[in-house]
Amino acid sequence: LLTAFANQLATSLANAYHHADIEQRAQELTQLIEASRALTTSLDLPRIAERLFDDLERLFAPTTLAVFRLLSDGNLELVVSRANDVSPIEDYFVPTGSLAETLQTRQTCLLPRSAEDRVMLERFGYPQALVIPMVNDEQASGIVVVFHNKPTPILERAQQLAEALVNQAALAFLNAQAYQQVDSALEARVDELSAIESISRKISGALDLD
Numbered sequence: 578l579l580t581a582f583a584n585q586l587a588t589s590l591a592n593a594y595h596h597a598d599i600e601q602r603a604q605e606l607t608q609l610i611e612a613s614r615a616l617t618t619s620l621d622l623p624r625i626a627e628r629l630f631d632d633l634e635r636l637f638a639p640t641t642l643a644v645f646r647l648l649s650d651g652n653l654e655l656v657v658s659r660a661n662d663v664s665p666i667e668d669y670f671v672p673t674g675s676l677a678e679t680l681q682t683r684q685t686c687l688l689p690r691s692a693e694d695r696v697m698l699e700r701f702g703y704p705q706a707l708v709i710p711m712v713n714d715e716q717a718s719g720i721v722v723v724f725h726n727k728p729t730p731i732l733e734r735a736q737q738l739a740e741a742l743v744n745q746a747a748l749a750f751l752n753a754q755a756y757q758q759v760d761s762a763l764e765a766r767v768d769e770l771s772a773i774e775s776i777s778r779k780i781s782g783a784l785d786l787d
Contacts, residue, residue, distance in 0.1 A: 622750065626657040629746040633723060636735045640703065640726040641666065646719040647680060662726065666701065673697060676708060680717045683710045685740055687731055707731055709740055711747035718747060
C-alpha cells in the first residue's frame with residue numbers, strides 16, 4: 578500500500594512539475610513574441626534599447642546594462658547603457674581575453690574566466706559580466722553586457738531567452754541604423770535642392786531686372 582501511495586505521489590509531483598514547466602515556457606514564448614513585435618516595428622534606437630533593457634532587467638536584475646558596437650578597427654564603442662549605480666562605463670576600448678573570443682565565436686560567455694578578464698572587469702568596476710554577442714549575417718556586430726556588482730547565478734533558460742532577445746535587437750538596431758543613414762541622405766539631398774532652387778530664383782530675378 579505504501580509503495581502504491583509513493584508511486585502515485587511521485588506521478589502527481591512529476592505531472593505538477595511538467596505543468597509548471599509548460600506554463601513557464603509559454604510565458605517565455607509570449608515575452609519573446611511581444612519583444613520581437615516591439616523591436617522589429619521600431620526604427621528609434623533609444624526606444625529599441627529601452628525595450629531590450631526592460632526585458633533583460635526582468636531576467637537578470639542586473640546592476641548595469643550596456644550595448645557596444647564593433648567598429649571597423651576591431652574596437653568596441655558604447656552605444657547606450659542603463660546603470661543602477663554610479664560606476665562609469667568606458668565608451669571605447671579594445672576587446673581582450675574572453676571578450677575578444679566571444680566576438681570571434683559569437684557565443685555567450687560569463688566573465689571572468691581568466692586573470693585577463695578580471696583585469697578588464699576591474700576597469701569597469703564589476704566582478705561579473707554576462708556578454709551576449711549581437712549577430713547579423715553570421716557576423717558579430719557588437720555585444721550586450723549584463724553587469725552584476727556581485728557574483729550572481731545565471732540560469733541556462735534565462736540566458737537562452739536573453740540570447741533570443743538580443744538577436745531580435747541586433748536586427749532592429751541594424752534596421753534603425755540603415756533608416757537613419759537613408760533619412761540623413763534624403764535630408765542632405767533636400768537641403769541641396771533647396772539651395773539650388775534659391776540660387777535659381779536669384780538668377781531669374783537678376784535676369785528679369787535686366
